[in-house]
Amino acid sequence: MSFINYSSREINCKIVYYGPGLCGKTTNLQYVYKKTNPDQKGKLISLATETERTLFFDFLPLALGDIKGFKVRFHLYTVPGQVFYAASRKLILKGVDGVVFVADSQIERMEANIESLDDLRINLAEQGYDLDKLPYTVQYNKRDLPNVAPVDNMNKLLNPRNIPFFEAVAVTGPGVFETLKNVAKQVLVELKKHY
Amino acid sequence: MYEEEFGKIDEELQKLYLQTNAKVVFLVDKNGQLIASAGETHDIDTTSLASLTAGNIAATGGIARLLGEKEFTILFHEGEKDNIHISLIGQRIILVVIFDSRSSLGLVRLRVKKVSEALTKIFTDITAKSDREKSEGKIDESPFAEISDEDIDNLFR
Numbered sequence: 001m002s003f004i005n006y007s008s009r010e011i012n013c014k015i016v017y018y019g020p021g022l023c024g025k026t027t028n029l030q031y032v033y034k035k036t037n038p039d040q041k042g043k044l045i046s047l048a049t050e051t052e053r054t055l056f057f058d059f060l061p062l063a064l065g066d067i068k069g070f071k072v073r074f075h076l077y078t079v080p081g082q083v084f085y086a087a088s089r090k091l092i093l094k095g096v097d098g099v100v101f102v103a104d105s106q107i108e109r110m111e112a113n114i115e116s117l118d119d120l121r122i123n124l125a126e127q128g129y130d131l132d133k134l135p136y137t138v139q140y141n142k143r144d145l146p147n148v149a150p151v152d153n154m155n156k157l158l159n160p161r162n163i164p165f166f167e168a169v170a171v172t173g174p175g176v177f178e179t180l181k182n183v184a185k186q187v188l189v190e191l192k193k194h195y
Numbered sequence: 196m197y198e199e200e201f202g203k204i205d206e207e208l209q210k211l212y213l214q215t216n217a218k219v220v221f222l223v224d225k226n227g228q229l230i231a232s233a234g235e236t237h238d239i240d241t242t243s244l245a246s247l248t249a250g251n252i253a254a255t256g257g258i259a260r261l262l263g264e265k266e267f268t269i270l271f272h273e274g275e276k277d278n279i280h281i282s283l284i285g286q287r288i289i290l291v292v293i294f295d296s297r298s299s300l301g302l303v304r305l306r307v308k309k310v311s312e313a314l315t316k317i318f319t320d321i322t323a324k325s326d327r328e329k330s331e332g333k334i335d336e337s338p339f340a341e342i343s344d345e346d347i348d349n350l351f352r
Contacts, residue, residue: 003224003226003228005201005230006197006198006201007198007201007202012228014226014227042240042242042243043240043243045243045246045247047250056250056254057250059227059243059246059247061242061243061246064350064351065349065350067342067346067347067350068342068346072350075227075228075242075246077246087257088254088257090257091250091253091254091256091257092250092253094225094226094253095224095225095226095227181351184350184351185347188342188347188350189342189347191342192342
């Protein structure tokens, strides 16, 4: 749930990037970090192994500006994508306000995408959330690779509700901010409904 | 969070900070959001510290459940110069005390225990107050009801 501090006039929202191992969740955060003004961002914290695989989470605080005199801050988190980090993955979803599902567009990773999406649903349900009711965006990453699945196919498999989706290349940037903006907007619209 | 209660929380933290001779004292919610702090916070990245502390508590909670414990309420990390004492209050708020050789673990534990009771009461009051207001149908003059699409777009300029 968004944390609203009336005395310091701040709103903090938590956005989690979810997806299978090596789909580019951390890369998304790294690109956002690289491209935002120093005064808008905090440190990018990565709890990773020596081979730069996410072990627990990455964390990036972003201050976007003001709404009605309240400072709006987004805390971006990624989960460890590898299957055997399931226990850690669950923990990161606590108190989530919005989810980005990053799918790997390579044909051979389709099964991993589906498995990860199921895992997301189950883990959210365990915390009492319903993916269909949360602010949620899908990103089809790695569109620059030669062996990618057509977007229509991916939509059929991963996005049956046809919610907003974005094609992206997180390494070089296309689609990264579009995805973030979309989910952030949904979070703020949700905030408007509940307060 | 209400102004009045926030003042009380701040007061308790200041008191703890002075009584324990600590470097920094702060309060974080379980989701990693910083609620309040006292002491020499200027050269510490409190946002990151808050999120990592919450991650730490979450991981420890996970271990506890695996072992059939409900929770481990106190974590203590000892460093060469600085030490960090983390405790869970009322199962939802995390109290963090960072201290060096000017203080001691025994003193910190004792004072934390005392202030925990006071803080638990404040947070129970807050919950009761917000429940009461909800049931009375009292709607705060919320600034968010009037957020326009334009406001949201402006954030992303």
